[in-house]
Amino acid sequence: MHPPVSPADNAQPEDEGRRQSSADKTLEILVALGELGLKSDDGVRLTDLVEHTGHPRPTVHRLLGELRRFGFATQDEASGRYRLGPKLLVLSAQCLGGLDLRRIAQPFMRELVDDIGFMAHLGIMDKHWIVYIDKVESTQVVRIVSSIGQRREASTTAIGKAILAYSPRQVVDDLIGEGLPLRTPRSIGTAEALFDELKRTRVRGFALDNEECDLGICCVAAPIFDHSGTVIAAISVTMMVSQVAGGDIERIGNTVAATALKISEGLGRMEWTPWAGQG
Known part of the structure; x- marks a missing residue:
C-alpha cells in the first residue's frame, strides 16, 4: 500500500x-x-x-x-x-585556487618580471572579454593600476589577440558579430584589420596592444596551450609607452613568448607545431 x-x-x-x-x-x-x-x-x-x-x-x-x-x-x-x-x-579565491594554470604560471611570471622589469598578467577568455586571473607587480616607480578579476574587451588587448590568434575561426567571427569596441583612436575597428593583426601575431609569436585599450599604455602577450594543444590563456607584460623604445618590443615579445612556452610545457604541451586554423 x-x-x-x-x-x-x-x-x-x-x-x-x-x-x-x-x-x-x-x-x-x-x-x-x-x-x-x-x-x-x-x-x-x-x-x-x-x-x-x-x-x-x-x-x-x-x-x-x-x-x-x-x-x-x-x-x-x-x-x-x-x-x-x-x-x-571568497568564492573567487576558492575557484582560482583550484586552477593548476595559476600555480604553474606563477614562478615563470615572477622570473619574467625580474628579467624585464614590467608588470605581468595572466588572462583567460570569457566570451568576448579577457579576465585577469593572476598578476605579478613590478618594482617600477611608475605603477599601472590593474586587478585580478578585471575584464577587458578581447579585441583591444594583447592577451585577447594572443588567444584569438590561435582560436577557431568561429570564435573570432562571433566576437566580430558582437561589434569591435573603440576604446581609443588606436583600437581595431574592422574585421579585416583584426584578421590581419591576428595573422601578424602568429607570424611574430606574440601579440601587441599599442595604446588600443588605454592611451599611453602598451602590452605584449603570448599564448599558453594545454596538453592537447588548445589555447587556454595568455601571459602579458604591461608598460607605459614612454618606458620602451621601438626596438625593445621585439626583445620583450620574444621573452614573453619564451615564458608562455615554458608554462605550456608545464601544462603538458610537449612540442610546438605551426597552427593554421584561420587560414
Whole structure:
C-alpha cells in the first residue's frame, strides 16, 4: 500500500519552477550589478538595475536584499547605491585556487618580471572579454593600476589577440558579430584589420596592444596551450609607452613568448607545431 500523497508533494513541480525563476532573476541582478559596477566607481542605483534587467522594481529590491543577506552585495547607507559584496571574493579565491594554470604560471611570471622589469598578467577568455586571473607587480616607480578579476574587451588587448590568434575561426567571427569596441583612436575597428593583426601575431609569436585599450599604455602577450594543444590563456607584460623604445618590443615579445612556452610545457604541451586554423 502506497503512502498518501500530500498537497505539498503535488505542488512540488510548480514550487520548483518558482524557485528556478527566482534564482534566474537573482543571478541576472548579480551579473548586472557587476557589469554596471565596472562603469561607475560610485556604485549602482536601484533604478539602473531595474532598467538593465527589466524586472519590476519591488522584485529587484527584494532580491537585492537577499544578495545582501548572504554577502553577495552591499549597499552604501548614504547614497543607497549597491556594489558586489565580499562573499564573491571568497568564492573567487576558492575557484582560482583550484586552477593548476595559476600555480604553474606563477614562478615563470615572477622570473619574467625580474628579467624585464614590467608588470605581468595572466588572462583567460570569457566570451568576448579577457579576465585577469593572476598578476605579478613590478618594482617600477611608475605603477599601472590593474586587478585580478578585471575584464577587458578581447579585441583591444594583447592577451585577447594572443588567444584569438590561435582560436577557431568561429570564435573570432562571433566576437566580430558582437561589434569591435573603440576604446581609443588606436583600437581595431574592422574585421579585416583584426584578421590581419591576428595573422601578424602568429607570424611574430606574440601579440601587441599599442595604446588600443588605454592611451599611453602598451602590452605584449603570448599564448599558453594545454596538453592537447588548445589555447587556454595568455601571459602579458604591461608598460607605459614612454618606458620602451621601438626596438625593445621585439626583445620583450620574444621573452614573453619564451615564458608562455615554458608554462605550456608545464601544462603538458610537449612540442610546438605551426597552427593554421584561420587560414
